[in-house]
Amino acid sequence: MVDKPKIDLGTEEIVNPSPTISKGTDCGSPPHVVYLTETFYISSKKNTVFEVRLTDKGLSLKKQSNGSTKEQTIPLKDIIGCRCLRSKRKGKGSSACACTSISGTAQLKVVEENSGEQDESDVSAYLYIYAYILKRNRRGGFRERTTITLRFRSFDKYEDNNKEAQKWRAAIKYLVAGETSIRPTYQPKETRKMLVVLNPKSGSGKAREMFQQRVAPVLAEAEISYDLHITKKPDWAREFVRNRDIYLWRGIVVVGGDGIFYEVLNGLFEREDWQTAIDELAIGIIPCGSGNGLAKTIAHLYDEPFETKPILASALTMVKGKHSMLDIVRVETRSQIMFSFLSVGWGLISDIDIESERLRAIGGQRFTLWSVHRLISLRTYQGKVSYIPALVSNMNRSNSLPREGGGGGGGGVGLLKHSISYNTTLDCHDCRSGGGGGPNDSHSNCDACDTNFSDVLSLETGSNLDTFRPRIDSWYSATSRKSTYFSTVDSIYESDRASNEGAPTGTNVVQMYGPPSRLPALTASLSDSWKTIDGEFVMVHAAYQTHLSTDCYFAPLSKLNDGIIWLLIIRAGVSRSQLLSFMLGLSSGSHIPTQANQYIQMIPVTAFRIEPSGSTPGHMTVDGENVEYGPIQAEIFPSLAKVMVPK
Numbered sequence: 001m002v003d004k005p006k007i008d009l010g011t012e013e014i015v016n017p018s019p020t021i022s023k024g025t026d027c028g029s030p031p032h033v034v035y036l037t038e039t040f041y042i043s044s045k046k047n048t049v050f051e052v053r054l055t056d057k058g059l060s061l062k063k064q065s066n067g068s069t070k071e072q073t074i075p076l077k078d079i080i081g082c083r084c085l086r087s088k089r090k091g092k093g094s095s096a097c098a099c100t101s102i103s104g105t106a107q108l109k110v111v112e113e114n115s116g117e118q119d120e121s122d123v124s125a126y127l128y129i130y131a132y133i134l135k136r137n138r139r140g141g142f143r144e145r146t147t148i149t150l151r152f153r154s155f156d157k158y159e160d161n162n163k164e165a166q167k168w169r170a171a172i173k174y175l176v177a178g179e180t181s182i183r184p185t186y187q188p189k190e191t192r193k194m195l196v197v198l199n200p201k202s203g204s205g206k207a208r209e210m211f212q213q214r215v216a217p218v219l220a221e222a223e224i225s226y227d228l229h230i231t232k233k234p235d236w237a238r239e240f241v242r243n244r245d246i247y248l249w250r251g252i253v254v255v256g257g258d259g260i261f262y263e264v265l266n267g268l269f270e271r272e273d274w275q276t277a278i279d280e281l282a283i284g285i286i287p288c289g290s291g292n293g294l295a296k297t298i299a300h301l302y303d304e305p306f307e308t309k310p311i312l313a314s315a316l317t318m319v320k321g322k323h324s325m326l327d328i329v330r331v332e333t334r335s336q337i338m339f340s341f342l343s344v345g346w347g348l349i350s351d352i353d354i355e356s357e358r359l360r361a362i363g364g365q366r367f368t369l370w371s372v373h374r375l376i377s378l379r380t381y382q383g384k385v386s387y388i389p390a391l392v393s394n395m396n397r398s399n400s401l402p403r404e405g406g407g408g409g410g411g412g413v414g415l416l417k418h419s420i421s422y423n424t425t426l427d428c429h430d431c432r433s434g435g436g437g438g439p440n441d442s443h444s445n446c447d448a449c450d451t452n453f454s455d456v457l458s459l460e461t462g463s464n465l466d467t468f469r470p471r472i473d474s475w476y477s478a479t480s481r482k483s484t485y486f487s488t489v490d491s492i493y494e495s496d497r498a499s500n501e502g503a504p505t506g507t508n509v510v511q512m513y514g515p516p517s518r519l520p521a522l523t524a525s526l527s528d529s530w531k532t533i534d535g536e537f538v539m540v541h542a543a544y545q546t547h548l549s550t551d552c553y554f555a556p557l558s559k560l561n562d563g564i565i566w567l568l569i570i571r572a573g574v575s576r577s578q579l580l581s582f583m584l585g586l587s588s589g590s591h592i593p594t595q596a597n598q599y600i601q602m603i604p605v606t607a608f609r610i611e612p613s614g615s616t617p618g619h620m621t622v623d624g625e626n627v628e629y630g631p632i633q634a635e636i637f638p639s640l641a642k643v644m645v646p647k
């Protein structure tokens, strides 16, 4: 016997007075709770009926056509939101009658209920449900945008149809938010906007366009409003979060590279109330930089497809509202205290990072080009490296081994097979190029030609098919970037001028707060619990994320909050072929020699100190940013901050 799950029905009227427990459709699959169920039809196809059910698993679409039955479920975790809309009044010259068939490629236009542009002659209420379905292939997979349109038109009055649509919307929104207290109208728990800080100079300088074209539509679909601020100069974001009342926002999302994330993080630690700030505000990143180490790390650790559509992956993370604790490393030089989330480096990789700046216009490729250059003209550095080894006995190494192709596992989800042109408005990469799961694979076993059961599905309520208007075009025009972008309720876009007005005052004396150091002063000698290597080095690089950039899988065993710094030491004397093999292995995580190697070592530590002593000119970096060259020490503070994650 199966117990009925406990559902908090709240005090208000509930959507479905008695959510039912339904047996799983597959033999042996667990029962699920059914919240809403309704029969829909497709106007273009007689004898085809859809039973649509909203369950605790997702949106189930059961198609019955000429005696055959097919069922597919869009998992709740893949749904990001839904909106109720009305059809838009037609312009001059077109028919004013909603009964008229719209032929060919013409699409139904929809608007907000009170836009003033609604078509009063169409009493239907349209519910648009947006999902990004996870599809797996040999390369890891991709997410495919899917829109389900439910047209409610059983009643003669729009108000009644809208009430039905709103009931579904509320139930979907509550379930997507992970709540089981379902009410007829949706009231979000969090009403504050998101703060979005965008660096227009990051990467190849297209962050603004990328946000508008690929992120804003996703936020609109999830009905997340935001305040967008464009940085004016280096350190603008840092000053902004230091000086503003940041609790006005629910979280901070940076659009740019790891450098802008670093700025925001350090701005938070420059606040007197830093502890409250980092406790209350998770930070997210939309990768528009040239390295994008943190965004790639998050996707990798959560097994989210990234390569083909990195911006989409991160935008979806942003709307999920989830976070993970993040280790933060406190770094000290002779003149500065910093808080780092990614890496500290000395030598080869830092040199490549900084010196390749001159090639910024070519994007991520700059690292590869400069690596070749620096391998040919190799430098070594004299100095001392000390560290406190980490206790790694509890680490489950077998679980952390590098995965091929950016993570695997998980079969394909559902039966939804192909996407119509909507994807073109999102990331421009062709997500289906190469590998299984591409369009050909998809078409081989799907209803590709059956638009009535595809991933842009338009369904209608009603009982008498013969009275249906002959229109099959109730699809939301997601290709209309502008209207989608600007329609997010209450979102504001700060222009450069507005950003300037809101710019930090810059009058305060800046002080770095954050947790105090537990290490000896940088000039003091170290105790015996430290291990020290004295000599000549090609590089020393400490990392606490798996990836330093999209294609640099530097510390495969790292986790977001394991309290470990991975210290890579390459000593002078290493052969060029060893070094080449190291560099080539970085993209797959196979750069660390499997046998004990006197030149290349990766050591888990909790703190370290680097003291250069020679005269070779070189670079030291923290999170990819150049810092003062000289002695530097760092220590990890486990789980100090919060970062947005997909689940």
Ligand SMILES: Nc1ncnc2c1ncn2[C@@H]1O[C@H](COP(=O)(O)OP(=O)(O)OP(=O)(O)O)[C@@H](O)[C@H]1O
Residues within 6 Å of the ligand: 199, 200, 201, 202, 203, 204, 231, 232, 233, 234, 235, 236, 255, 256, 257, 258, 259, 260, 261, 263, 288, 289, 290, 291, 292, 293, 624, 625
């Ligand atoms: N408006 C601006 N004009 C010029 N520089 C800026 C502006 N806003 C921020 N910056 C600086 O740009 C630098 C690089 O930014 P960001 O990290 O976003 O991009 P990136 O370097 O291309 O990416 P990554 O760090 O992932 O390699 C940061 O040091 C930041 O301080």
